[in-house]
Amino acid sequence: xxxxxxxxxxxxxxxxxxxxxxxxxxxxxxxxxxxxxxxxxxxxxxxxxxxxxxxxxxxxxxxxxxxxxxxxxxxxxxxxxxxxxxxxxxxxxxxxxxxxxxxxxxxxxxxxxxxxxxxxxxxxxxxxxxxxxxxxxxxxxxxxxxxxxxxxxxxxxxxxxxxxxxxxxxxxxxxxxxxxxxxxxxxxxxxxxxxxxxxxxxxxxxxxxxxxxxxxxxxxxxxxxxxxxxxxxxxxxxxxxxxxxxxxxxxxxxxxxxxxxxxxxxxxxxxxxxxxxxxxxxxxxxxxxxxxxxxxxxxxxxxxxxxxxxxxxxxxxxxxxxxxxx
Numbered sequence: 564x565x566x567x568x569x570x571x572x573x574x575x576x577x578x579x580x581x582x583x584x585x586x587x588x589x590x591x592x593x594x595x596x597x598x599x600x601x602x603x604x605x606x607x608x609x610x611x612x613x614x615x616x617x618x619x620x621x622x623x624x625x626x627x628x629x630x631x632x633x634x635x636x637x638x639x640x641x642x643x644x645x646x647x648x649x650x651x652x653x654x655x656x657x658x659x660x661x662x663x664x665x666x667x668x669x670x671x672x673x674x675x676x677x678x679x680x681x682x683x684x685x686x687x688x689x690x691x692x693x694x695x696x697x698x699x700x701x702x703x704x705x706x707x708x709x710x711x712x713x714x715x716x717x718x719x720x721x722x723x724x725x726x727x728x729x730x731x732x733x734x735x736x737x738x739x740x741x742x743x744x745x746x747x748x749x750x751x752x753x754x755x756x757x758x759x760x761x762x763x764x765x766x767x768x769x770x771x772x773x774x775x776x777x778x779x780x781x782x783x784x785x786x787x788x789x790x791x792x793x794x795x796x797x798x799x800x801x802x803x804x805x806x807x808x809x810x811x812x813x814x815x816x817x818x819x820x821x822x823x824x825x826x827x828x829x830x831x832x833x834x835x836x837x838x839x840x841x842x843x844x845x846x847x848x849x850x851x852x853x854x855x856x857x858x859x860x861x862x863x864x865x866x867x868x869x870x871x872x873x874x875x876x877x878x879x880x881x882x883x884x885x886x887x888x889x
Contacts, residue, residue, distance in 0.1 A: 567596040567738070568701040570603040570643070570692075571628075573621040575758030579767040579837065580746035582631065582844075583810040588705075590632040598638040599699050599869065600628065605643050605650065606692070609685040626858055627769060630848040639872075641865035643695065648873040652694035655880055657687050659720050659727075665689060669712060693717035696735055698873040703738040711737060728883035732876075744810035749783040752799040770845060773838045780804070780834035791823035801826065804833045811836040 569589060577586070592598055604621045621642060633640050643649050665671070668689055675681040684691075696704055696717050706714050714737050721732040746756045748765035756766050767776050785800040793816040795802040805816035808829075812819075823829045851858050882888070 564595075564597040565702045566599065566699060567592060567703050567705065568599045568601070568696050568699050568735075569705060570601040570606075570695055571624065572603050572606050573617065573624045574607055575620065577624065577627045577769045578746075578756055578758060579769065579807070580744075580756035582769055582840075583744040583746050583807065586628070586631055587810075589628075589638075592705075593634060593638040596703070599701070599872075600633060600638055600640045601643050601695060601869075602628070602641070603643045603695065606688055609682055609688050611680070622855065622858065623770075623852075625862055626848055626851040627844075629851055629858070629861065630844045631769075635861050635865055639865055639868045640862070641869045642862055645862065645866040646698075646869045646873055648698055648870065648877045649691065649694050652698055652873075652877050652880060653687075653691040655884065656690040656693050656697075656720050656724075659724050660687075660690055660693075660716070664716060664719070668716070670709070689713045689716050690720070693720050697721055697732045698876050699869070700733040700872065700876060701735045702733065704735050705738045724880070724883075728880075731879050731883045744806045746807060746810075747799065747803040749779055749803070752784055752803045767837065769841060770848060771841075773841065773845075776838055776841065777834040780807075780837060781830045783830060785826045789825060791820050791826065791829055793817045793820045801829070804829055808833040808836045811840045 571581075571586075589598070589600060602621055602624050604617065607617060607621075625640070625642065628640060629635070665686055671686055671689075674685060692710075692713050693716060696714075697720075704714055704717075714735070718734055721734045725731055725734075748754050748756050748762050749767070750762055750765035758766070764779055764782065767779055783800060783804055785804070786798055788798070790798075791801060791805075792798065793802050793805050795806075802816065805819050808814075809816040809819055811833075
């Protein structure tokens with residue numbers, strides 16, 4: 564089977580946009596590919612973190628992934644820092660990359676601009692991302708436009724290393740990710756829903772109380788007209804509700820629009836669909852949260868599965884470089 568790698572950073576609670584836009588497809592992809600899913604906690608360290616918060620959010624994220632349907636017997640699910648090969652290969656790839664290449668990364672420019680403290684890790688983290696991917700002989704990496712530059716660097720580093728030291732790494736291909744719902748902020752429907760705290764009424768969290776979810780959707784911004792149609796440009800608020808309901812029910816937003824003549828029933832039905840989607844996820848999460856030792860066991864097994872692939876890859880790189888075996 565084709566091997567696919569995806570990672571997610573534990574920098575805040577999972578929201579509805581994450582679920583409908585990407586994570587639902589992780590669940591379906593695991594039936595079609597050898598899927599490696601990683602909670603990339605080392606990437607979170609590029610900016611200062613509260614240790615207790617990082618520990619809690621990492622565990623919560625892993626449990627949410629399990630709750631939405633990632634099957635640890637089918638996929639490989641693990642925590643990045645539990646597999647030390649990531650950090651070791653990252654150093655090797657930092658020594659393969661040029662300063663100029665890292666300096667050109669647009670995400671580094673964006674995230675460092677105006678910051679009081681810029682860590683060296685923020686500068687070099689594309690090498691760690693490359694290590695994440697190359698360790699697993701990854702064939703395909705689903706990437707959005709914001710990460711495409713980093714995947715190109717990963718490919719360049721693999722090709723450069725192979726050219727210098729012999730065939731070592733599989734050169735991964737970019738895969739266009741499944742297009743999930745583009746979920747927008749409920750109060751500012753021209754911008755994407757996000758984890759930031761600046762619009763709490765516009766964001767729905769996967770683990771949020773369902774009564775709160777219902778209220779937020781019923782108070783969602785629409786427009787001054789009354790016609791219900793799917794038109795993201797002219798009617799972003801209404802179209803966002805249609806897209807959310809469509810993604811939650813497996814229907815098309817254009818088809819749903821034909822069944823409404825008023826905004827009220829659309830909001831009610833969308834709230835009901837989202838609550839029905841979240842209810843079993845929250846129930847499964849509650850079971851996992853009540854048994855942290857069970858989750859730790861699943862993640863340990865996942866790390867063992869990951870290491871069984873990552874360790875031989877790292878050893879190939881070490882031998883190719885001329886490092887003494889140990």
